[in-house]
Amino acid sequence: MQDLSELFVRATDHCEQFAELLDQERQALLDQDMDRLGALTRAKAPLIESLAADEKALSAQCKALGKPENQSLTDFIRASNAPALADHHADFLAAAERCQSANMHNARLIHHSQHINSSLLDLLRNQGEASQNVYDRRGNASRTASQRPISRA
Numbered sequence: 043m044q045d046l047s048e049l050f051v052r053a054t055d056h057c058e059q060f061a062e063l064l065d066q067e068r069q070a071l072l073d074q075d076m077d078r079l080g081a082l083t084r085a086k087a088p089l090i091e092s093l094a095a096d097e098k099a100l101s102a103q104c105k106a107l108g109k110p111e112n113q114s115l116t117d118f119i120r121a122s123n124a125p126a127l128a129d130h131h132a133d134f135l136a137a138a139e140r141c142q143s144a145n146m147h148n149a150r151l152i153h154h155s156q157h158i159n160s161s162l163l164d165l166l167r168n169q170g171e172a173s174q175n176v177y178d179r180r181g182n183a184s185r186t187a188s189q190r191p192i193s194r195a
Contacts, residue, residue, distance in 0.1 A: 043124045046103045050130035053096035057137035060089045064144035071151045 063086050070078040100115075109118045119131045 043107070043122055043127050046100070046107065047124070047127045047130045049096065049100050049103055050127070050134045053093065053100065054130070054134045054137045056089055056092045056096055057134065057141050060086065060093065061137065061140045061144050063089065064141065064148060068144065068148050068151065071148060071155065074155075 063082055067079065067082045067086075070082060104115065104118065107118075109115070113121075116131070119128055122128075
């Protein structure tokens with residue numbers, strides 16, 4: 043059980059490092075700092091690999107300890123009656139939850155940014171509802187543009 047406990051400590055450390063990078067990524071997204079985003083993406087790659095290796099090591103160790111396939115990891119740890127292991131598992135779950143939450147937040151920021159950029163590109167291409175018939179193909183003000191109330195401009 044000691045090996046499993048150590049694996050959880052290592053995985054928790056990797057999750058905390060990854061969550062920190064996700065927090066930095068959030069700030070770079072808000073600042074629209076593409077250079078920093080690129081650097082953070084490169085910094086996240088080795089941590090993703092480490093987390094994948096941690097997952098494989100945890101699975102292998104659980105299998106070696108006789109964890110049944112149909113039993114959840116949480117139930118297996120509870121059944122082990124090892125308080126330190128349970129604490130390390132809880133710490134790992136909290137760190138993983140923080141990573142998931144930060145990642146979802148960043149995904150929403152990216153989606154929102156993509157939507158805004160798409161709308162702006164539509165306006166520039168004269169394809170959005172707000173810019174329909176404002177300009178003709180040559181970029182000149184359209185003579186056939188409908189008179190829109192100021193609230194629709």
